[in-house]
Amino acid sequence: MLDIADLHVRLAGRAVLQGIALTARAGAVTAICGANGAGKSTLLRAALGEIPSTGTLTLNGRDLRGQTAAALARQRAVLAQDTQSAFAFSVAEVVTMGHEAGASAHDPDVVAHSLQAVGLSGHQNRPLQSLSGGERQRVHLARALAQVWAPRGPDGPRWLFLDEPAASLDLGQQLQMMALVRRYAEAGGGVVMVMHDLNLTAHVADAVAFLIDGRVAAAGPPSEVITADLLGRAYGCTVAMNTAPAAGPWFLPQCCAPSQ
Amino acid sequence: MTVATLDPLRGGRKPGLAVWLLAGVGLASLLSVTMGAAGVGPFRLAAALSGGDPLSLAERVVLFDIRLPRLGLGLLVGAALAVSGTLLQGLFRNPLADPGIIGVGAGASLGAVLAIVVGGLMPPAVRALTGGHLVALAAGLGGWLFTVGLYRIASAGGRTLVATMLLAGIALGALAGAMMGVLVYMADDRQLRDLTFWGMGSLAGATWTKLLTVLPLMGAVVVLAPRLGRGLNALALGEAQAHHLGIEVQRLKRLTVLAVAVATGAAVAVSGGIGFVGIVVPHLLRLAQGPDHTRLLPHAALLGAALLVCADLVSRQIVAPAELPIGIVTALLGAPVFLWILLRQARAWQG
Numbered sequence: 168m169l170d171i172a173d174l175h176v177r178l179a180g181r182a183v184l185q186g187i188a189l190t191a192r193a194g195a196v197t198a199i200c201g202a203n204g205a206g207k208s209t210l211l212r213a214a215l216g217e218i219p220s221t222g223t224l225t226l227n228g229r230d231l232r233g234q235t236a237a238a239l240a241r242q243r244a245v246l247a248q249d250t251q252s253a254f255a256f257s258v259a260e261v262v263t264m265g266h267e268a269g270a271s272a273h274d275p276d277v278v279a280h281s282l283q284a285v286g287l288s289g290h291q292n293r294p295l296q297s298l299s300g301g302e303r304q305r306v307h308l309a310r311a312l313a314q315v316w317a318p319r320g321p322d323g324p325r326w327l328f329l330d331e332p333a334a335s336l337d338l339g340q341q342l343q344m345m346a347l348v349r350r351y352a353e354a355g356g357g358v359v360m361v362m363h364d365l366n367l368t369a370h371v372a373d374a375v376a377f378l379i380d381g382r383v384a385a386a387g388p389p390s391e392v393i394t395a396d397l398l399g400r401a402y403g404c405t406v407a408m409n410t411a412p413a414a415g416p417w418f419l420p421q422c423c424a425p426s427q
Numbered sequence: 428m429t430v431a432t433l434d435p436l437r438g439g440r441k442p443g444l445a446v447w448l449l450a451g452v453g454l455a456s457l458l459s460v461t462m463g464a465a466g467v468g469p470f471r472l473a474a475a476l477s478g479g480d481p482l483s484l485a486e487r488v489v490l491f492d493i494r495l496p497r498l499g500l501g502l503l504v505g506a507a508l509a510v511s512g513t514l515l516q517g518l519f520r521n522p523l524a525d526p527g528i529i530g531v532g533a534g535a536s537l538g539a540v541l542a543i544v545v546g547g548l549m550p551p552a553v554r555a556l557t558g559g560h561l562v563a564l565a566a567g568l569g570g571w572l573f574t575v576g577l578y579r580i581a582s583a584g585g586r587t588l589v590a591t592m593l594l595a596g597i598a599l600g601a602l603a604g605a606m607m608g609v610l611v612y613m614a615d616d617r618q619l620r621d622l623t624f625w626g627m628g629s630l631a632g633a634t635w636t637k638l639l640t641v642l643p644l645m646g647a648v649v650v651l652a653p654r655l656g657r658g659l660n661a662l663a664l665g666e667a668q669a670h671h672l673g674i675e676v677q678r679l680k681r682l683t684v685l686a687v688a689v690a691t692g693a694a695v696a697v698s699g700g701i702g703f704v705g706i707v708v709p710h711l712l713r714l715a716q717g718p719d720h721t722r723l724l725p726h727a728a729l730l731g732a733a734l735l736v737c738a739d740l741v742s743r744q745i746v747a748p749a750e751l752p753i754g755i756v757t758a759l760l761g762a763p764v765f766l767w768i769l770l771r772q773a774r775a776w777q778g
Contacts, residue, residue: 267657268672
């Protein structure tokens with residue numbers, strides 16, 4: 168379980184996050200949503216320990232602060248929004264970096280399995296620089312998967328933290344990635360992701376934490392959180408809400424108030 | 428070393444590269460020992476070793492007191508410079524980084540120039556204390572002080588800002604250049620000659636004492652550097668990603684700067700300014716084996732050692748019986764090779 172309570176973050180003298188409470192279960196997909204500037208990425212970075220924060224921050228019951236990088240790397244993997252590589256590593260070399268950092272480093276098949284999972288088998292010798300943006304994002308997803316290959320370990324569930332994982336993918340790739348993420352959660356792993364696309368979020372997430380101005384404005388299952396009223400408050404937009412039989416709520420944007 | 432545990436998937440893996448490099452080091456060493464103004468040629472050496480005609484006293488002096496320490500120093504300095512360059516390029520995530528950039532080179536040069544120009548003014552007792560190693564000591568100390576200063580400037584709140592360090596290195600280098608200018612202006616003709624030769628680098632003064640003094644420093648860096656390889660690989664994806672890959676990033680950066688300061692400081696102290704080894708070697712190796720630092724670092728040590736011994740051989744042969752400073756040879760050979768690599772890469776990018 169990822170447990171965040173009364174979390175405050177100040178950046179450059181400004182209170183960016185104020186009293187955040189968020190609980191993410193293993194075995195479920197938890198999405199963090201909100202308008203640009205609401206603090207989504209800051210919350211993810213604070214939850215990862217990348218920036219200083221005050222308040223409760225535990226992963227699998229252990230305080231996140233003060234754990235070594237190596238210990239954390241065996242419990243969770245992180246996919247950034249955009250990962251630039253300074254040198255032309257091959258696809259296999261990048262995925263191997265995740266593999267060697269994780270708890271399954273003893274299993275030599277993990278790299279191949281991870282590449283297969285993201286549909287990049289046979290590309291292992293290509294240099295990273297020769298890939299398209301979407302392919303590169305999938306390579307880094309394979310790296311994260313290789314790091315937390317077994318969703319459940321002896322010391323608790325393993326976690327994937329994803330920062331807008333679908334941003335550089337096309338529609339088909341987005342759905343494939345979300346299916347992968349769902350499978351990981353259904354196998355007992357934990358998934359926490361920052362998402363922009365609310366329709367996709369409603370389709371894949373079990374729980375949504377919706378931020379407005381550095382506070383959690385609503386949290387719970389997508390059908391309860393993603394409402395016309397909340398979207399109006401967060402984005403200043405009017406939307407037509409609907410419900411798909413299998414996938415939960417979806418909406419069509421109608422019109423938006425001019426921004427101040 | 429984790430060299431053997433690398434992924435089994437990599438089809439382009441070249442286990443033979445280390446063997447070729449070792450063979451290169453061996454061949455360069457053999458040539459370096461057997462070629463020179465006074466002759467202990469390869470056949471003469473083979474005959475003596477196989478129990479035939481033993482070496483004369485003069486031959487033994489040439490071999491054991493001149494050529495072997497010089498060979499040892501060449502191997503060591505070459506390996507240290509190449510490994511330092513590789514470490515810095517990994518640290519700065521920039522294939523153009525070079526020990527000259529982070530101030531080690533500038534600090535060491537300033538120290539040496541100071542020792543040459545002002546050293547003469549010191550009382551003979553102080554000079555006797557340093558046993559003729561005043562220039563080397565001052566160079567090592569200067570490199571060390573500059574690196575520590577730079578590291579302090581670029582560190583704030585327990586974090587080291589790599590971009591600040593790069594820019595501060597350039598500023599400190601300019602400052603050192605200006606101060607050296609003042610000293611050069613003050614220097615007399617004999618000192619100017621010393622300065623010029625020191626700046627061009629040379630392995631000519633090699634002795635066993637010199638070699639054994641710097642061996643622990645440079646040897647430790649060369650042998651231990653591959654352990655930083657996995658961290659530097661992860662660092663290529665950015666500091667945050669490196670942390671999430673289990674790397675203690677601050678510790679990695681601190682160790683890398685320390686290793687470079689020690690190895691480059693010691694190298695500059697014993698052999699003066701030898702350029703281009705640190706920048707060309709990692710580039711050549713990346714073309715041959717890819718950017719994986721766990722293999723790049725041991726291979727760089729081998730290639731650097733072989734290249735510097737070859738450059739030394741050229742510097743001794745080309746104007747024999749005199750010697751060309753080795754820094755001229757490495758620059759004459761290194762600069763075109765470097766340009767060729769850059770052009771090749773530029774063309775590859777254009778498709």
